[in-house]
Amino acid sequence: MAEREQRETVQASISELQAQEAELEREIAKIKSELRNDPDETVQRHIRLLHEYNEIKDVAQGLMGLIADAKGVRVVEIHKEYGVNEKD
Structure with missing residues:
Protein backbone atom coordinates (compact mmCIF):
# COMPACT_ATOMS: atom_id res chain seq x y z
CA MET A 1 0.00 0.00 0.00
CA LEU A 35 8.35 42.86 -27.26
CA ARG A 36 8.68 45.42 -30.02
CA ASN A 37 11.67 43.76 -31.63
CA ASP A 38 13.34 40.41 -31.57
CA PRO A 39 15.73 40.40 -28.56
CA ASP A 40 18.60 38.98 -30.65
CA GLU A 41 18.18 41.76 -33.22
CA THR A 42 18.14 44.36 -30.43
CA VAL A 43 21.36 43.00 -28.93
CA GLN A 44 23.05 42.92 -32.34
CA ARG A 45 21.93 46.51 -33.03
CA HIS A 46 23.33 47.68 -29.68
CA ILE A 47 26.64 45.93 -30.35
CA ARG A 48 26.86 47.53 -33.81
CA LEU A 49 26.06 50.97 -32.39
CA LEU A 50 28.63 50.54 -29.62
CA HIS A 51 31.32 49.65 -32.18
CA GLU A 52 30.36 52.69 -34.24
CA TYR A 53 30.49 54.93 -31.15
CA ASN A 54 33.92 53.59 -30.19
CA GLU A 55 35.28 54.21 -33.69
CA ILE A 56 34.01 57.80 -33.65
CA LYS A 57 35.41 58.34 -30.16
CA ASP A 58 38.82 57.01 -31.26
CA VAL A 59 38.87 59.42 -34.22
CA ALA A 60 37.88 62.33 -31.96
CA GLN A 61 40.62 61.45 -29.45
CA GLY A 62 43.14 61.28 -32.29
CA LEU A 63 42.09 64.70 -33.56
CA MET A 64 42.33 66.17 -30.08
CA GLY A 65 45.81 64.70 -29.79
CA LEU A 66 46.81 66.39 -33.07
CA ILE A 67 45.37 69.71 -31.90
CA ALA A 68 47.23 69.38 -28.60
CA ASP A 69 50.49 68.67 -30.44
CA ALA A 70 49.96 71.62 -32.77
CA LYS A 71 49.30 73.95 -29.83
CA GLY A 72 52.03 72.43 -27.68
CA VAL A 73 49.69 71.60 -24.81
CA ARG A 74 48.46 68.46 -23.14
CA VAL A 75 45.35 66.69 -24.41
CA VAL A 76 43.67 67.42 -21.07
CA GLU A 77 43.86 71.13 -21.89
CA ILE A 78 42.17 70.52 -25.26
CA HIS A 79 39.45 68.52 -23.51
CA LYS A 80 38.81 71.47 -21.20
CA GLU A 81 38.83 73.91 -24.13
CA TYR A 82 36.19 71.89 -25.99
CA GLY A 83 34.11 71.04 -22.91
CA VAL A 84 34.92 67.34 -22.89
CA ASN A 85 34.88 65.82 -19.42
CA GLU A 86 36.25 62.48 -18.17
CA LYS A 87 32.93 60.67 -18.62
CA ASP A 88 32.55 61.65 -22.29
Missing part, protein backbone atom coordinates in the same frame (compact mmCIF):
# COMPACT_ATOMS: atom_id res chain seq x y z
CA ALA A 2 2.84 2.42 0.83
CA GLU A 3 4.33 1.93 -2.65
CA ARG A 4 1.02 2.79 -4.25
CA GLU A 5 0.76 6.00 -2.16
CA GLN A 6 4.30 6.97 -3.13
CA ARG A 7 3.52 6.40 -6.79
CA GLU A 8 0.37 8.53 -6.52
CA THR A 9 2.33 11.27 -4.72
CA VAL A 10 5.01 11.24 -7.41
CA GLN A 11 2.39 11.32 -10.16
CA ALA A 12 0.64 14.24 -8.45
CA SER A 13 3.97 16.08 -8.21
CA ILE A 14 4.65 15.42 -11.88
CA SER A 15 1.21 16.72 -12.84
CA GLU A 16 1.73 19.85 -10.74
CA LEU A 17 5.16 20.48 -12.29
CA GLN A 18 3.72 20.00 -15.78
CA ALA A 19 1.00 22.55 -15.00
CA GLN A 20 3.63 24.99 -13.73
CA GLU A 21 5.72 24.43 -16.85
CA ALA A 22 2.71 25.10 -19.08
CA GLU A 23 1.93 28.31 -17.19
CA LEU A 24 5.54 29.49 -17.51
CA GLU A 25 5.49 28.73 -21.23
CA ARG A 26 2.32 30.83 -21.58
CA GLU A 27 3.97 33.70 -19.67
CA ILE A 28 7.06 33.53 -21.88
CA ALA A 29 4.94 33.56 -25.02
CA LYS A 30 2.95 36.55 -23.73
CA ILE A 31 6.10 38.52 -22.87
CA LYS A 32 7.69 37.71 -26.23
CA SER A 33 4.55 38.88 -28.04
CA GLU A 34 4.75 42.21 -26.20
